[in-house]
Amino acid sequence: MTRTRLSPVERRAQLLDLGMVLLAERGLDDLSIDVLAEHAGISRGLLYHYFSDKRDFHLAVLRRMSEEVVAITAPPTGGTPMTRMMASLEAYVGFVGTNRAAYASFLRAARSGDAEFHQIYEESRTALLDRIFEVSDAEELAALGLYDDPRGHLLVRGWSALVEETVMAWLEDPAGLSREELLTLLTAALPGITLAVQPTPR
Amino acid sequence: MTRTRLSPVERRAQLLDLGMVLLAERGLDDLSIDVLAEHAGISRGLLYHYFSDKRDFHLAVLRRMSEEVVAITAPPTGGTPMTRMMASLEAYVGFVGTNRAAYASFLRAARSGDAEFHQIYEESRTALLDRIFEVSDAEELAALGLYDDPRGHLLVRGWSALVEETVMAWLEDPAGLSREELLTLLTAALPGITLAVQPTPR
Numbered sequence: 001m002t003r004t005r006l007s008p009v010e011r012r013a014q015l016l017d018l019g020m021v022l023l024a025e026r027g028l029d030d031l032s033i034d035v036l037a038e039h040a041g042i043s044r045g046l047l048y049h050y051f052s053d054k055r056d057f058h059l060a061v062l063r064r065m066s067e068e069v070v071a072i073t074a075p076p077t078g079g080t081p082m083t084r085m086m087a088s089l090e091a092y093v094g095f096v097g098t099n100r101a102a103y104a105s106f107l108r109a110a111r112s113g114d115a116e117f118h119q120i121y122e123e124s125r126t127a128l129l130d131r132i133f134e135v136s137d138a139e140e141l142a143a144l145g146l147y148d149d150p151r152g153h154l155l156v157r158g159w160s161a162l163v164e165e166t167v168m169a170w171l172e173d174p175a176g177l178s179r180e181e182l183l184t185l186l187t188a189a190l191p192g193i194t195l196a197v198q199p200t201p202r
Numbered sequence: 203m204t205r206t207r208l209s210p211v212e213r214r215a216q217l218l219d220l221g222m223v224l225l226a227e228r229g230l231d232d233l234s235i236d237v238l239a240e241h242a243g244i245s246r247g248l249l250y251h252y253f254s255d256k257r258d259f260h261l262a263v264l265r266r267m268s269e270e271v272v273a274i275t276a277p278p279t280g281g282t283p284m285t286r287m288m289a290s291l292e293a294y295v296g297f298v299g300t301n302r303a304a305y306a307s308f309l310r311a312a313r314s315g316d317a318e319f320h321q322i323y324e325e326s327r328t329a330l331l332d333r334i335f336e337v338s339d340a341e342e343l344a345a346l347g348l349y350d351d352p353r354g355h356l357l358v359r360g361w362s363a364l365v366e367e368t369v370m371a372w373l374e375d376p377a378g379l380s381r382e383e384l385l386t387l388l389t390a391a392l393p394g395i396t397l398a399v400q401p402t403p404r
Contacts, residue, residue: 154372154377
């Protein structure tokens with residue numbers, strides 16, 4: 001870690017980036033303030049200016065990860081719903097591919113039964129999924145068999161679980177699918193699902 | 203719990219069923235031998251004849267749950283791949299609906315990062331997914347855009363994540379979908395996904 005003069009906010013962000021890197025090499029349980037201090041080359045005492053305790057540090061790292069995923073997958077403003085979604089998914093696959101072990105730790109934490117960890121995950125997932133409805137108008141959505149209603153959100157949520165599982169499994173074993181084919185599949189799966197039952201406009 | 207004379211095997215099975223019921227009211231962490239003893243109305247000492255410790259008991263309860271899911275979702279032998287899948291999914295939705303809190307605890311345990319818990323979950327999932335390939339011949343599968351190869355297994359795995367997520371979310375909030383519509387959707391989603399990319403027969 002460089003020793004340039006950073007503002008406290010910048011320094012904290014840098015420590016969180018380091019936290020994400022360290023998370024790739026160990027589970028959240030083994031990510032202590034000691035480990036962070038050692039790798040950041042600064043004292044434990046100084047770290048407690050940034051994080052009140054291990055738990056606070058963990059929550060901040062998970063939030064950082066979740067914000068990164070949301071930021072990096074921001075879709076382009078132009079194009080069709082499908083090209084926008086493809087662009088988002090490409091960024092998602094890129095991010096998860098680059099930060100695979102850390103992202104796996106993030107998912108494990110989110111699903112461990114810890115309510116706060118789960119909430120951080122849910123917030124980012126909701127942000128990602130709401131975006132699908134926000135960046136398309138009603139006519140574009142209808143062409144995908146999607147309506148901005150509870151049912152539409154349920155379908156998109158199911159699809160997002162498919163995306164997450166398929167991407168993690170594909171990174172482990174591509175099973176003969178190129179990245180291009182994977183992205184095409186994930187994108188096409190949404191209308192594949194939503195159009196599978198006759199949509200009921202309301 | 204009735205006091206009829208049971209064989210040790212039957213008694214153990216009965217204790218595991220009770221374990222599943224108790225799991226619905228608390229997480230795995232709070233499911234102790236003490237709690238089991240109290241609800242079974244038998245002594246801790248006797249319980250240690252069946253389970254060597256809390257961990258052994260937990261593993262056995264999770265295995266029981268996983269075997270139940272596999273057994274209860276066994277598809278009928280007749281019919282088309284789609285009617286067989288619909289029947290399996292109906293049984294799955296019924297089981298998860300009846301045992302919702304216990305199943306949620308099961309999923310949380312499976313995803314907590316505990317390797318043995320995860321393996322129990324993976325074994326049942328693999329058994330469920332392999333069945334899709336086993337109960338259909340190559341021609342039936344091809345009509346669904348499915349081939350019994352690594353790619354086909356990857357697609358089915360992604361679909362199974364969609365099923366799990368959608369069913370749990372639907373139980374929490376049906377979002378205007380009837381059970382019938384849910385089952386139609388889950389069944390139709392598989393060919394919806396597999397046919398989304400042009401299948402490459404090999």
